[in-house]
Amino acid sequence: WTQIYTGWQDFPLWYLPLSVLLYLFAHDTWFYWSHRWMHRPRLFRSMHAVHHASRPPTAWAAMSFHPYEALTGAFVIPLLVFVIPIHAAMLGLVLAVMTVMGVTNHMGWEMFPRRLVHSRLGGWLITASHHQRHHEEYRCNFGLYFRFWDRVCGTDKGLSSAV
Template structure:
């Protein structure tokens, strides 16, 4: 029992730092602590989040990570017994496999996220699954993992699928968690730091900007994608840059 407790604590701290504190802390520092005239000009909403909002977001995010850590402990022991598709020696795969695996995670996660996110907005599910995250009408970087228990299971369920079917090195997974945290923190920072003109580029326009996800928090019915807005455009749920 002591061994499991230690393993759980190590996993929790690793996830807390990699997937939450580092990405959320960086964006909080640049846009809320070290604010300037330039960053204020990037602010999307006039309404400012309160300290009570931030404390709630942190509490919910830590709770989500406590639950996710329990899942990771199960996965860790499954991997040790060879029950997953994870591999632990880079030499087991070609040199390009790690990069390809990372790219696959980005694409697959975006599809998974759009699908589950839209489902969570259905009236029968919204209140019990997703409403907690939308209490952040003016989101902050600390809201990136602010999930209710069922949403936590849904969001992290993606990893429950890929590790059993996609050969990945644990380092690739950790790198992806950090990347995902940084992109999420950017999307919840409330400041549009990418020039609107750049977002009209024939390729870049398919990437979600901060404004797109900020609009999701205020309009609810639009912009369900994680990294890309391709599925939003295809299914008529894309909303682009009206005043928030």
Template sequence: MTLPDFSQPLYFLLATLVIFAVVIGRYFLIAGLFFGIFYRWKPQRYAARKINERAHKPGQFRREVYWSTITAGLFAVAGAALLVLWQQGRTRVYLDVNEYPLWWLPLSLVIAMLAHETYYYWLHRWMHHPRVFRIVHKVHHDSNITSPWTAFSFHPLEGVLQALFLPALLLVLPMHLYVVLTQLTIMTFSSVINHLDIEVYPKGFARHPLGRWLIGATHHSLHHKQFKYNYGLYFTFWDKWKGTESPLYEGLFDEKTGK
């Protein structure tokens, strides 16, 4: 089947709308699932795992969905631009699973996530510069107590900075289309879990040889409260190496998980 030329304005718009539907649909599905379970159903076993005791601000969820919808639109434009670049042969995205060895599928995912972590950590620290923060990052931190809907709640300038990473990476890193989609899904799940404000990981996870390198709700909630710690996205290694992990993290995790 011959695809239309997505560089043409009409087809570019149609591609953007389709990608927007996918991005916003995934956001509502995953954030809505966690919101329904932990904020509406409220399992008793997680009652003590609520990190902040104060209620969310009036109208916060509506505001977060508003900003997240704009972010989804920006991600959709970036996705449509990536589609044009792919169609023109300028990206390393491939469709034939046999084009590279099978072991490259998981390895490319790991490389992409480590690269994303590095980009985001240093971008995040830059966004906390006082002059930059007020313009770019304050919208996200208006959610002092986070929720599942906070996951994509960014000012448009921050949304653009977030959206640029993956297209730029795919200009140089070969990735199968399904691996790209897997990373995007992991990103959404991770962001929702990190902003849940309810710790879902098990007791002892923060000290586990594997768990200590992964970010969860307790870890990221301290960033929204303290501002100068815990800048990571998926992993804690940059925070540990650069001395920016909150000294309160392990103690608060133990407190919330009942060690």
């Protein structure tokens, strides 16, 4: 039923990193739009404010959310395994990246080297200093992994100087 496979020869080897990027981009797309939706005043007060109550945000804040918010985000990866083929090891990598990025983006200090954060590539990645700006201003920087949707939708407000 799922598109999870275990044979290394089931798809070309070049598809392994592509599948990871597809999952991360699809998850980031869902996260951006659902996260932005949860910042509507009524939904923010009833659900997402639980997450923003951690002031300043810490690594624990990454896992601090209302149960309804948890449900909103919890079905994306399980849905993707029925749609996009992925090797079991690459799915494990996606889940590890998801966890590590969620935690490190809330730590209050930058995990990535300054040269990367301020590079052309870093300009497309969500980092702790980028997500810190979201916790300072609330109406910007909604992405999880990439700044693509923030840039397309005009919600990218850059990096926080606090991190």
